[in-house]
Amino acid sequence: MREVAVVGTSQLPVEMTSDRSLRAMGADVARGAMEAAGVDRVDAFYLGNMLSDELQGQKHLASLIADEAGLAGVEALEVRAATATGAACLRVAHLAVASGEVELALAVGVEKMSQGVATPALAKALDAEYEVPDGATLIRRNAEMMQLYLERYDVPEDGLSHFSVNAHRNARHNPNAVFRTKQITAQDVLASRVIYPPIRLFDCSPICDGAAAVLLAPAEHAHRYSEAPVRVLASAVATDRFRVVDRSEPLRLDAARLSAQRAYEQAGLGPQDIDFFEVHDAFSIMACLLLEAAGFAEAGAGWRLAQEGEIGIEGRIPIATLGGLKARGHPIGATALYQTGEIVQQLTGRAGAAQVDGARTALLQSVGGAATTLITHIIAV
């Protein structure tokens, strides 16, 4: 298996409502990542999108957007894993280059959630037969985990609020973040309206529109395409029992543990080697549980990292360094590709005021559904 490098990235500013079409957004970032690498063709084009079947009535999106980007002819496939779709797309692009068959693989993610009603389509990440008919949604599943967590570990009411505060603080330095101008306090989080108790509005990432792309090439050729390539040291996927109710310990996030463990093994690294963590903070409880599952805190202690400032840019394990899902935004099929672009910024010292000092190794995790599908990448200079 040959080593893979990121040689180009591109992203659009995340917006609550974009006035551009899905295809225009996708083609824009596809061309952008290619221009960044100085190429006008790629060998494979993998597309990540979760909701276009319902929201745009479009099921054949990879070749549609490849054509819109002027790439007709190219290999084009769609890859999905519910809310981890962007990372699924990155995973397959990684396999393609690692195989030795594909030289340049473009992972393009795009989501336009403002068109139509996203919430019922998002609930399809749960079990349509056994969960959705009971009114289950991703918010409710996260609320149940949060309630259990708060009770079991006797966490103060504002114990998880600092995840959102940190995300908004970091988003100030990201021109592509949807909430780049909105600063919040822990009190603001507790004063925001209840969505499903105990989850409040400011515990949740927003429904929004965005597109991002990442171009991968063999590490051995990376300098042909980029002056500052970064290496993908690990790419790993794991799943859990599909329904939370079937898990012996719902707060343990076995899929997160397993995919992190596989990634650490591939890279020959451990949590102590990670300089920052682009975490899947779709909900504050998820950021907390993922920190624990990836080895940065004991069970029940993840919230303290936020409370004590250890997740900040200067902290022990910075997370959501350019706003995270909470404040950069979570346009699902594109999210992990935004995160990858931000990781490249950090690793190449271009994160400005959000720069993590001496950042050399990053962890990236994406969550599909109720922590059912977990995808972990480790990216390093």
Place this chain on the structure above:
Amino acid sequence: MREVAVVGTSQLPVEMTSDRSLRAMGADVARGAMEAAGVDRVDAFYLGNMLSDELQGQKHLASLIADEAGLAGVEALEVRAATATGAACLRVAHLAVASGEVELALAVGVEKMSQGVATPALAKALDAEYEVPDGATLIRRNAEMMQLYLERYDVPEDGLSHFSVNAHRNARHNPNAVFRTKQITAQDVLASRVIYPPIRLFDCSPICDGAAAVLLAPAEHAHRYSEAPVRVLASAVATDRFRVVDRSEPLRLDAARLSAQRAYEQAGLGPQDIDFFEVHDAFSIMACLLLEAAGFAEAGAGWRLAQEGEIGIEGRIPIATLGGLKARGHPIGATALYQTGEIVQQLTGRAGAAQVDGARTALLQSVGGAATTLITHIIAV
């Protein structure tokens, strides 16, 4: 890149309406392919399904079915390319094993088209903004190609009917074919009702339910899992301009030509080396055009291969040897995996009365949308 082998296959009988759930069908064939190879775990699970978003209200199908099959923990992702989805899934499983990272990759396809109304969901393989609002469907696009073909090459009215006759004839020998008992003549095709002129009912593959799985392993280890493994010599994807109207020559099927050419190059073979062709005969015109694009006939001469019996089991280039999409059935996400299983039957001399004598090398092609995404595999003993 390491060579990849098929070491296990499994399939359910295709039915017009299955009384089993999507998850039960998928899990059944997943276990079946593993049992065929004598393994109780796999490293990766790639799922192919086109329509469950709408028809089953389910968007997170790979991990759902992996769990149902007792494989929770495994890497599980969904791969799609509209009506070529089954082949897209096989393609990614191939990349995973070829990369050297994954030892056992399971490609599982499942489709339950009888639940709800499939036709509008299928039309989403076309352009939702520029084609579907005008009433375009896949049937209409194929009818337009057929009309143009019949006129340009002055083909007699029954010129394409023999594709369907051949498919039904071969399906007799396939216990999993949906039309295994229904024999038809060219006159029957012309007497069947017009769906969209000049396409008649018997020119079309049926809307049906099915599931099939294929287990891939490194060729160098294949004998650990199978007494009669077959090798995947090529796996190639190509796309065309998305809309037919944007193509300079709509009957040339550039994506089919390009993906076949890439596959021939990978395998170091040409059309003369192919013993039979599991073609994407969703419509008789498509079988005809694909024969031309893959190099088995000149432009305008593909129909003669059918007319003159050259596509039969004893012919020059047998196609749809166990019924094809037309008569085995076309449960979309599973189709290419049914075809792969049938190719294995032929290559290992287990196709019974449908056996292609001395079959050693097979071509497999799948079509996404209006010949927009084309996926070609070459499989050989």
